[in-house]
Amino acid sequence: MRALLAALLLWPAVAASDGLADEDLPELPDVQYVLLDGDVELYVVERPGTRYVAHVLQFGTGPADDVASRQGVGNVALWTLAAGAKGSDGMERAGEHVARYRAGVRDGRFTVRWVSRPAAALSLWEDLTAALRRPAMPEDWLTSIQRNLAATYIDRDADPADTAKRVWRRLALGDHPAARPDHGTPRTTGELTREDLVLRIQQFRARPMQAFLVGDGDSEGVEMPLNRRFKRLPKAFDIPETETPPLPAGAAIVLVHRTGLNQSYVVAGSAGNVGGDDPAALLALEELLGAGIWGRLDQRLRVSGGSTYGFSPSAEILGDLQHLSFGAWVEPATTVQAVTALKETLEAVVGDEPPTAAEVASAAAGLETTFLLQLSSNDGCAEALRRLGALGRDPAAPGAWLRELRGLTAERVGDAARSLIDPAEFAIVVVGDATVLEEPLGTLGVDVRVIGR
Amino acid sequence: MKRAAVWGVLCVLAWAPATAQEVWEDELERADEGVNTPLRKTLPNGIRVGIQQDAGAAVVVLTTRVQVGWAMDPPGLDQLAHIVEHAMFRPAEGEGPGYSELIAKLGGHTNATTDADETVYTTIVPSRHLDTVLAIEARRFLRGLEQVSLGDLATEREIVRQEALQKAPYNREYRHLEAELFPVGHPYHVDADADLKHLERIRDASVVAFQREAYRPDVISLGIAGDLDPHAAMKKVEALFGPMPKPEHPAVSASVDRPPARERRVLLESRAGNSTILLGWVVDGYGDAGSHRWRDIAPILRIWLSGRLPRERGITHVSVRRRPFGALSILTVDVRGVGRIDPDLVVSELSWILSQFEALGTHRDGLDSLREFREDATASDWAGPVVNYDDPVVLARYLADEPATSSGRAAVPESGLVHLVKKFLRLDRAVLVASLPPEVER
DSSP states (O other): OHHHHHHHHHHHHHHTTSOOOGGGOOOOOOEEEEEEGGGEEEEEEEOTTOSOEEEEEEOSOOGGGSOGGGTTHHHHHHHHHHHHHTOHHHHHHGGGTEEEEEEEEETTEEEEEEEEOGGGTTHHHHHHHHHHHSOOOOTTHHHHHHHHHHHHHHHHHHOHHHHHHHHHHHHHHTTSGGGSOTTOOHHHHHTOOHHHHHHHHHHTTSSOOEEEEEESSOHHHHHHHHHHHHHTSOOOOOOOOOOOOOOOOSOEEEEEEOOSOSSEEEEEEEEEOOOSSOHHHHHHHHHHHHSSTTSHHIIIIIIITOOOOOOEEEEEEETTEEEEEEEEEEOGGGHHHHHHHHHHHHHHHTTTSOOOHHHHHHHHHHHHHHHHHHHTSHHHHHHHHHHHHHTTSOTTOHHHHHHHHHTOOHHHHHHHHHHHOOGGGOEEEEEEOHHHHHHHHHTTSSOEEEEOO | OHHHHHHHHHHHHHTSOOOHHHHHHHHHHHHHHHHSOOEEEEOTTSOEEEEEEOTTOSEEEEEEEESOOGGGOOTTOTTHHHHHHHHTTSOBTTSOSOHHHHHHHTTOEEEEEEOSSOEEEEEEEEGGGHHHHHHHHHHHHHHTTTTBOHHHHHHHHHHHHHHHHHTTTSSHHHHHHHHHHSOTTSTTOOOTTOOOGGGGGOOHHHHHHHHHHHOOGGGEEEEEEESSOHHHHHHHHHHHHTTSOOOSSOOOOOOOOOOOOOOEEEEEEOSSSEEEEEEEEEEOOTTSTTHHHHTTHHHHHHHHHHTTSOGGGTEEEEEEEEEEETTEEEEEEEEEEESOOOHHHHHHHHHHHHHHHHHGGGSHHHHHHHHHHHHHHHGGGGHHHHHHTTSHHHHHHHHTSOOOOOTTOSOOOHHHHHHHHHHHOOGGGOEEEEEEOOOOOO
16 A cells, blocks of 8 residues: 555656656757868867866768778778877877777767867877878788787677677678678788778768867867868868668578577667658667667566567667667577567557657657766767767757757657568578577578578 | 967976876876765665765766675575666556656666675666655665565566576686686685576575665665755655664674685687686775775786787787776786687796886886886876766766775885785786687697
């Protein structure tokens, strides 16, 4: 009785929290925008009194722009920028004023991030622009990178989850450049030359770059020095535009044979085009289906269904191409049951159980909280603004993104689901013991292709 | 224009020389100024509370830390504390939605982790929902698991088993290292190959009783950070968590001894073509008075070793890490490479390289060069306290800990570092775990 009373007392407070008016927007960072020479977009958030500056540089190019026979060259070029800036040991020495330098691929684009002391906010920009102008590589640079990559490939191949995700991309995206592995293959990176790296670095400026600084400084203070540095860069080499091939048609199952695993790793999902320009709808779909314990998948499969596998979602927006997949560790005996349950849940979303208004409100609110949490720290704020840029939204207008999230409707999220989730195009990859899994997977009604046996 | 000039001057000043040690100490001091001014209070029932306003955040983060971890699992009931953590998210019968669902409806996120000595629950919600989230949190801690459905407990028990098995493909070498460093009988011992079938024997009554007895208010602390009024939030906490009954007897704090160092070797077969060789030692924990002695060791050794191990033997990667492990910590040298790398070769090379390091401690010039080396190696640590506490999630976690003390901050002289390496990081008392591909017959 006490529990019931407590629930009744709490519920109105919780239920009343749904739906906020536009005027309830919290105080958001004031983002200053400046267009620098060479079409470099600069976004600055002044936060006086904070003791560091967070920096992000987002290039307009990513691994999908690598030439197929040199796949992975972009990643190596990105690391080369750091080497050219300071040298790997030099970066350690620069640590007194610059720290946490990270280079990688985010939302399909090459990105570098770091933090600095406020008074040294421009130091690494100088080094990076110098490296973009004239990449410097130690004599044995390429050999040492290739040796490290060789170890990375072996590590990744040994990881069932990583293998499943890479094979899934290839299965779902076919010949699309985004299907190729970001880090390339032993063959494509093994043949790289210094000239390949220099050429690729020169392409890094081919499309607008976006620079983000958040911390104790101001846009006027950084505009002129940064402009001077970017102005000195030579004209970029163009990236040849290629025609995007159509996505593969039809459902498919690939079973990657591996023994000695306690559990198999399963990835399933599909790719497509959400249509229009609605990244918020896709992110809300990802959130309401699989993000967290309250996602529909967890609720249906684990909480209500008593299943023990938990699917994690992975959505990626690469311009016109989007994909949404779900991965889980599953015991061999329940693999087919897990795939079937996932398929049924996704079919229901595009069938007779579309996203409800309450689910969408909850998902949008969750996305908003994540966004606000990011904005609260300098490091997180720079990253959140970068993501807006990658999604084609205005990084100078975080309020517009919040309004977009709050304006989400069940119809829009339902449209996104129908554009992406097509049971007839479902791609499924399982990494596990083929001697145990091939036959049961065959009962799903799709030919099972076994590799690695 | 004027501001641009000021910025330029500051940039120049930034490169004025200052020793890394000074930078680090200064940074810690300044970080402490920022984070050591929370509103702190211990409620009459023993719950400790730390609250701090972070006006830049539009969210609040609530961290509830319970000093109960898997090291307290009764014999034969491994994973019991972990099952309790999962069960705490389940609703009591008749209560309506569970904790996660309620938080999701507030637009929030929640999660928890079970460590050796603690279980930490973290919840993030928009700041306007602080009162509601405190009420929901207080409710689940006050009512315990008595009325949670037995079916739910059974599901969570199985999910915990699956989670533990899922970790198996990862960090296999580290799990074996930990199992050897903490031998059978030590509270931190975990069987590296456990199949966890015993979980089926864990009865619901055990889960309920363990939570009731272990989750006492005097082992619970709350950390709250975000856009809030600290005094109003404290009043709310007192009203909501105050009713949790004060235990009749104070909690018995079990001390965890450092196991004696011993040489052990574990050879595993690598499923890929890579070699991984780990050497590990148990050293002081992060909360110990002696912790500061080890602060600089990992970054110094990492750079010292990585530049000296023979890359031509296939070694591609060397790292040195000190990781907290409950009340203690583990210092690990992690060597990786392509193909089969001979562990004896690694040990022999390490022996020579460490002897060179130790030789620096025997003369003044050596100590001077070690000082310079140390400054370079530890300089980048300035960002840790500055950047981490800018994140409300980290800040709330910090607030739920014991207030930091400045004792033990004094820097260990270079000769002391050499002494520590010589005394504790002995290769003849290391646990070595090697994962190697099969030997190729010639």
